Amino acid sequence: MGSLVNTISPDEQEAILLTLGVSLRAVGVGLPLALLAATLLSRAFPGRFVLHAFVHLPLMLPPVVTGWLLLLVFGVNGPVGALLERWLHLRLVFTEAGAALACGVMIFPIMVRSIRLSLDAIDQKLLQAARTLGAGAFDRFLSITLPLAAPGVLAAAVLGFTASIGEFGAVITFAASIPGQTQTLPLAIYAALETPGGEAVAARLSIVSIFLAVAGLGIAELLATRTNRGKTR
Amino acid sequence: MILTVEIEHRYRTGGISVAFQAPSPGVTALFGPSGAGKTTVMNAIAGLLHPKHIRVELNGLALHKIPTARRRIGYVFQEGRLFPHLNVLRNLQYGFTRAPHGPIGRDDVISLLGLAPLLARWPHTLSGGERQRVAIGRALLSQPRLLLMDEPLSALDQARRDEILPYLARLRTAFELPIVYASHALDEVMRLADTLVLLEAGRQRATGKLTELVARVDLPLAARPDAAGVLRGKIYTHAPDRGLTCIACGADILWVPMVAAMEGTDVRLRVSAREVILALYEPRAISVTNVVGASVCALAALENEHAVLVELDLDGGGQLLSRVTLDAASRLDLRVGMKLLALIKAVAVELQPE
Numbered sequence: 001m002g003s004l005v006n007t008i009s010p011d012e013q014e015a016i017l018l019t020l021g022v023s024l025r026a027v028g029v030g031l032p033l034a035l036l037a038a039t040l041l042s043r044a045f046p047g048r049f050v051l052h053a054f055v056h057l058p059l060m061l062p063p064v065v066t067g068w069l070l071l072l073v074f075g076v077n078g079p080v081g082a083l084l085e086r087w088l089h090l091r092l093v094f095t096e097a098g099a100a101l102a103c104g105v106m107i108f109p110i111m112v113r114s115i116r117l118s119l120d121a122i123d124q125k126l127l128q129a130a131r132t133l134g135a136g137a138f139d140r141f142l143s144i145t146l147p148l149a150a151p152g153v154l155a156a157a158v159l160g161f162t163a164s165i166g167e168f169g170a171v172i173t174f175a176a177s178i179p180g181q182t183q184t185l186p187l188a189i190y191a192a193l194e195t196p197g198g199e200a201v202a203a204r205l206s207i208v209s210i211f212l213a214v215a216g217l218g219i220a221e222l223l224a225t226r227t228n229r230g231k232t233r
Numbered sequence: 234m235i236l237t238v239e240i241e242h243r244y245r246t247g248g249i250s251v252a253f254q255a256p257s258p259g260v261t262a263l264f265g266p267s268g269a270g271k272t273t274v275m276n277a278i279a280g281l282l283h284p285k286h287i288r289v290e291l292n293g294l295a296l297h298k299i300p301t302a303r304r305r306i307g308y309v310f311q312e313g314r315l316f317p318h319l320n321v322l323r324n325l326q327y328g329f330t331r332a333p334h335g336p337i338g339r340d341d342v343i344s345l346l347g348l349a350p351l352l353a354r355w356p357h358t359l360s361g362g363e364r365q366r367v368a369i370g371r372a373l374l375s376q377p378r379l380l381l382m383d384e385p386l387s388a389l390d391q392a393r394r395d396e397i398l399p400y401l402a403r404l405r406t407a408f409e410l411p412i413v414y415a416s417h418a419l420d421e422v423m424r425l426a427d428t429l430v431l432l433e434a435g436r437q438r439a440t441g442k443l444t445e446l447v448a449r450v451d452l453p454l455a456a457r458p459d460a461a462g463v464l465r466g467k468i469y470t471h472a473p474d475r476g477l478t479c480i481a482c483g484a485d486i487l488w489v490p491m492v493a494a495m496e497g498t499d500v501r502l503r504v505s506a507r508e509v510i511l512a513l514y515e516p517r518a519i520s521v522t523n524v525v526g527a528s529v530c531a532l533a534a535l536e537n538e539h540a541v542l543v544e545l546d547l548d549g550g551g552q553l554l555s556r557v558t559l560d561a562a563s564r565l566d567l568r569v570g571m572k573l574l575a576l577i578k579a580v581a582v583e584l585q586p587e
Contacts, residue, residue: 128281129314133328133375136302143327147318 008204014180015188016208022096022184023164026104027111027157034111034160035153039141041112042119058170059109067173070102074174098175099182103167107160114159118152119145155223162216165209185209234292236261236379236411240277242284249273249284249435255428257291257379257411262422262443264415265432271415272311274432275383278413279308291378291411305332307377311384313368315356321367322352328375335376337408342370345407346400362393366400373408380404380412386421394421401425406587419454423447423463423503424585448552450533450542455554460506462545462553465587468498477522477579485549488522489582499587508581509555511543512574513565522579525549529571534559543567545575553577 008016037055041048058066074081074092084090092098122145130140146153168186175182177191189205192198239252249270255261263271276282278289280301289296296304307328315324325348329339343349346366356364365385372380385401386394402425405412416422422429422443429446431438431454439452444463447454454460466482477488480500487502494500515524526548533542541562543555553575557567565573 123314125310125312125314126316129308129310130316130327131281131301132279132304132306132308133371134302134305134331135327139302139331144316144318 008208009201011179012188012201012205015183015185015205018096018180018182019165019184022100022103023161025097025100026107026164027161029100030104030108030111030160031153031157034108034156035115037108038112038115038119039145042116055112056109058106063106063167063169064173066105067102067170070105070170070174074098074101093174094176094178094182096175096181099171099184102170102174103164103184106167106170107163110163111156111160114156115149115153118149118155121152122148151223155220158216158220158223162213162220165212165216234258236413237288237290238274238278238413239286239288240274240284241286242273242277242282247435251430251432251437253428253430253437253440255411255413258405258409259427260405260412260414260425261428261430262414262416262426263430263432264417264419264422264426265438266417268434269417269432270435271417271432272383273435275308275381275413275415278379279306279381280304294378296378305376305378307372307375307380309365309368309372309380309382309385311387313356313361313364313388315359315364315367315371317356319356320352321348321354321356321359324356324367325352325371325374328371332374332376337373337376339374341407342373345403346370360393361389362396365389365393365397369400369404373404377410380410382412382414384416385414386418387416398424402585402587419457419459423461424501445552448544448554450531450544450554455506455533455542455544456535460542460554460556461503462506462509462551464502464504464547464551464553466500466502468492468494468496468500470496480584483547483550485525485547485551487525487577487582488579489584490579492584494586501585501587503583503585504553504577504581506542506554506556508578509545509553510576511555511557511561511565511567512576515574516576519576520578521576523575523577523582525575525577527553527573527575529567529569529573532562532567532569534562541567547575 041052071093072078076082076085076093081092084092090097092101126144127140130144135143166186171184172187177183177187183191185205189202192201234257236255236257240249242249251274263274265271273282277284277287287297296306316327346369348366348370351359351363351367359367386397405425414425426443429443430440431446431452439446444465446452448462449455464482466480469479469481471478471491476491478491480487480489480502510521527545529543530546531544535542539559541557541559543557545553545555547553555575
């Protein structure tokens with residue numbers, strides 16, 4: 001491993017750090033929203049199916065289509081993109097923030113599903129008990145639901161982070177592949193394979209990807225087993 | 234002070250309809266087999282279920298109009314429902330910190346229920362009996378106006394039940410609190426209840442004082458093998474030379490094997506229907522200690538079991554139940570209104586403090 005680290009070039013390091021930063025932002029912004037969506041989806045309300053379908057769309061669509069839809073909405077002339085540019089001077093297309101947005105949208109359904117699993121595992125009878133003990137709806141969410149779902153929420157974050165590292169289609173469509181700005185690991189690997197003699201670079205970055213993916217999966221698994229413990233009473 | 238409950242509810246497989254009043258404080262037992270609708274009534278009172286019609290009033294306060302989370306009805310569930318992510322102390326605190334300041338103190342509850350050694354433990358490490366004690370404590374500390382207990386002992390084995398019953402009996406008197414207690418175990422009900430509501434398939438079969446209903450031969454209770462009469466009395470005096478304690482039940486005097494309790498203590502006596510002997514004349518040279526005058530209030534024959542159930546009004550005021558053979562009933566020519574003597578062995582009286 002030591003020799004691998006030593007042979008990684010500054011450009012490659014930049015790609016790795018960029019990827020980690022983009023994924024961190026994707027999870028950081030996406031997780032609270034995913035928690036909100038999962039909470040909404042775990043109860044019955046009119047229009048529930050519409051939200052359900054909307055949240056899960058990126059999972060079903062080809063990533064290129066998702067990226068293109070993002071361009072339409074968040075592009076410089078898109079309805080949301082134009083407003084962001086005018087009011088916040090925030091440009092998403094072809095920027096690092098845009099890459100984070102594309103990753104966040106792609107991993108959103110994964111995080112929602114993982115959180116919902118842990119929300120559904122919570123015994124509703126505990127919430128009834130809390131209610132008779134004087135806890136209102138928001139109080140119950142903070143004092144019972146959230147702590148009991150916490151391992152699942154953490155697992156969602158890790159899973160989302162890991163999946164985000166591997167996003168390709170939506171990122172390249174929406175944010176392009178600009179080294180140092182939007183060229184995350186998979187884009188860098190693809191670019192290296194396109195370049196004559198780039199196999200060594202691709203191999204090194206691939207090993208890093210595999211390492212990150214396996215580590216993320218292991219942590220998520222560990223958190224998932226913790227969720228299932230001590231929840232029967 | 235009175236508790237009024239009226240509930241009507243329909244669901245796919247049937248419906249439920251109950252209406253009763255009970256003195257407060259006091260223990261009202263909802264008694265009936267599984268599926269009789271006990272939990273439905275409890276959930277409706279607590280506000281976890283919204284039936285078609287509901288009225289729950291306590292001393293004039295319409296509890297059913299208060300939102301569930303602010304209704305302050307303590308609910309002890311069958312399975313405890315302790316919060317798995319909080320230790321025992323924080324489970325106890327859950328309702329306490331959310332309730333307005335009230336008369337039920339933390340230290341009182343901890344000592345009454347013997348919770349001190351458990352405070353730092355986690356719910357999954359507790360035994361079934363310990364878990365129920367914590368659940369009771371948690372409900373009490375939420376300063377409830379009314380305490381609901383839904384079969385709190387049914388998930389426990391006999392040894393654990395015997396461990397908790399004394400705590401429940403103490404609860405009756407320690408806090409001035411009306412309690413509604415659902416159970417399908419007659420012995421629990423006979424030990425704890427003041428008022429009895431008999432439920433059968435969602436219908437209310439009878440409501441009244443426990444001591445009166447358990448002796449009624451027209452109700453299914455009297456035909457059970459564990460049928461018994463319940464008397465309430467006071468320890469009148471001890472007779473150490475005879476090894477007996479004298480108890481005043483209304484105007485009657487009953488002797489029981491000597492117990493270590495102060496004179497004046499309120500007690501509850503239980504006499505199995507099979508242990509009450511009937512006689513027309515005062516027997517002589519007989520081991521039975523207690524001979525009390527009574528009159529036959531009602532009779533019911535159990536043809537299949539060749540037995541007759543006799544509801545007795547004691548001259549001193551209480552009610553007892555006697556189960557005799559068909560043969561004995563015909564030999565004595567038992568008839569309603571007849572005066573006779575009830576013979577009760579001192580050792581057959583089960584005594585418990587109120």
